[in-house]
Amino acid sequence: MAVKILAVDDSASMRQMVSFTLKGAGYDVEEAADGQQALTKAKSGKFNLVISDVNMPVMDGIALIKELRALADYKFTPILMLTTESTSDKKQEGKSAGATGWIVKPFNPDQLLATVKKVVG
């Protein structure tokens, strides 16, 4: 069964890029535009990996990670944050919320794939 990935970002172009890259590598990708949408999608189907932006309207990435970790299905699921170098304190905040790791923006498709491969094999 294909690996299912949930890509969360409020920026449509980033979402497109992430989703296009991952789909090209054979992953099954669904998109969400904010934490709330992502949470709803996550509850309705099991994802093997969640990649989420931090700064988003409605529900931000940190809150999303906390919510996901509280769900039995996502207790151990890898969750990667998309961060920028200027928000290094956000990494720590994300980690304590339960994030597995991070991908630093800007990144190119190869970096994205390499990181994803690391966590989902």
Next chain:
Amino acid sequence: MTIDMTQFLQTFYEESFEGLDIMESELLNLDVGAADAETINTIFRAAHSIKGGSGTFGLSAVAEYTHVMETLLDEMRDGRRQVTQEGVDVLLRSVDVLRSMLTALRDGDELDGQGISDSQKELDTLLASGAGATIQETISETANQSDNDSVTEWQITFRPHKNMLKTGNDTVRMLRELCSLGDAKIQANLESLPLLTELDPEESHLGWIIDLSGEVTESQIKEIFEWVDDECDLKIVPLKPDSVEEVSIQDAPQPEVIDSQDRRTATDRRTGDRRKATTESASIRVSIDKVDELINTVGELVITQSMLGQFGEAEDFTPEHIEKLRDGLGQLERYTRELQESVMRIRMLPISFVFQRFPRLVHDLSGKLEKKIELRMSGEGTELDKTVMEKIGDPLVHLVRNSIDHGIEMPAMRAASGKSETGVVHLNAYHQGGNIVIEITDDGAGLNREKILNKAIKNGLVSANEQLTNEQIDDLVFSPGLSTADQVSDISGRGVGMDVVRKNIRSLGGTVEVKSSPGKGSTFSIRLPLTLAILDGQLVTVGKETYIVPLVSIVESIQVKQENVNRISGRGEVYKLRDDYIPIVRLYHLFGIKPRSEVLNNGLLVVVEAEGHKIALYVDDLQGQQQVVIKSLETNFKKVEGLSGATILGDGTVALILDISGLVTLTKTAGVPDLTVIDGGIVAA
């Protein structure tokens, strides 16, 4: 795997321009001194997204520029920096710069290096003036990595803390990665493994000692454990140190800096570019509600179709069936109409898309002119077609500028005439019939009729002894070459006049008029069709052909009274209708077809009006009125003078749609004299 990043650029530009609009309006909303945290956060997010996207999609100049904005906003967000009026103004200007950068990049134009570096300096100054982190800090942070202490054998002692698994990190993954670096010997440390009965399977209990040999650097190993840095005890010890070299950090990557010298050539085209940006975007955002509605209607259509389908399969067709068939067809008609309406609604956007640029405009203008102005808006939710919306932006901007520049008086003058010092400009929109009405009202001085009339007389627009009503005088402001400003100011009265505004609105099939009362203010009303794709048409027949006359341009249709037809030598025929003499245009002649009758008495005259002129179209007969879908002649055939498009009628035939303003122009210039020769006898065919 190589991926063409340019495919995402279109989306990136679109969302960035949206982001900039949001930043602009939120910055204007920002209460200096008591800034709302969520507002700052919204502005920050927009800047943050633009920065992230531009970095990813290779627009390094934009990323670099946005970085400072983002840092400023981040400080404001965290309360490390006061929100000052100066800060807001600088940010507003940087929004403009960013918009022009993105526009230039999108259109492949040169960047305005001077403007960018000036604005960057302004941002840097502001950044340096307050507390908080500077950019240098983050640059050194990323640059500070030495990577060359190559060793051939390492011993790694790794003991995850109990809760490491709960962040989704998996020891197996890390061990697997270590194995991929070189030859690894892995040993588990079972010391702290509890009894099976006491073991919590969700915690980690094992420790690991890994001997790794190969060409591996310490940082490669560290990278594997980067995410769990604080969730484990990690020791990396070199076993057989190689020659450890001292490495200089000097050639660490430097972020690209815009070279202001190189790009100084581009001129400042900010304002023009900005306008372009708001008018050209190929995609459209549709609310889920509208799509759901569409799907719903399609569902109903499918049901109706299957219901009607049953009749085709019925063995024998009874009168009962006819009743049901009629019901089904009625439903079909209803759902088709609903479908049409829903599809049209997809193209409809709220007028707020245009209105949202005015707070900024008013903010800037009132500062520049030293007038106090309050902008009120109502009916922002009123929807109209996207194409119409794109084209109405500029005329509206002109009218609002005009109200502020010419309408609203200086505070002192207002106070002297007993008004509040703050002038009010009110934008209002509402639907009326099949039209949208947009009103721009100001409580200023009103039009100066004396001045307008004098100027019009001077320019030869009216003769000195002509008696004009107030409304007629007011209407003169839309005449070419009539700017009432004493001096051509920076704000309005620059080339584009009110005549262009009227022309643009007319080209959309709309009208604009002004009502003014001296000392109390003026109201400009624009009336536009909701859509350009569908038109209410009057079907007329000429010979065997059917033509469509746009219902909005029809004044009346009359039967010809012989005594009212006059011939003017060299000017064709005119019809005397009450006090007007209206040129007659014989459509059959114009289009070269054979009419049912050439005798005017046997047909009808349809009096139409465009651009303030009336003409009478001679047709054989009037048919019904109906909504028609406009198909472009230009894209499917070529532009034909006097025709604005074509449509397909219920019976499958093509009917041409008359371009009334085109016909009026034709009558005024050439066409008519010809008629007199051919139609030698007006009544005797």
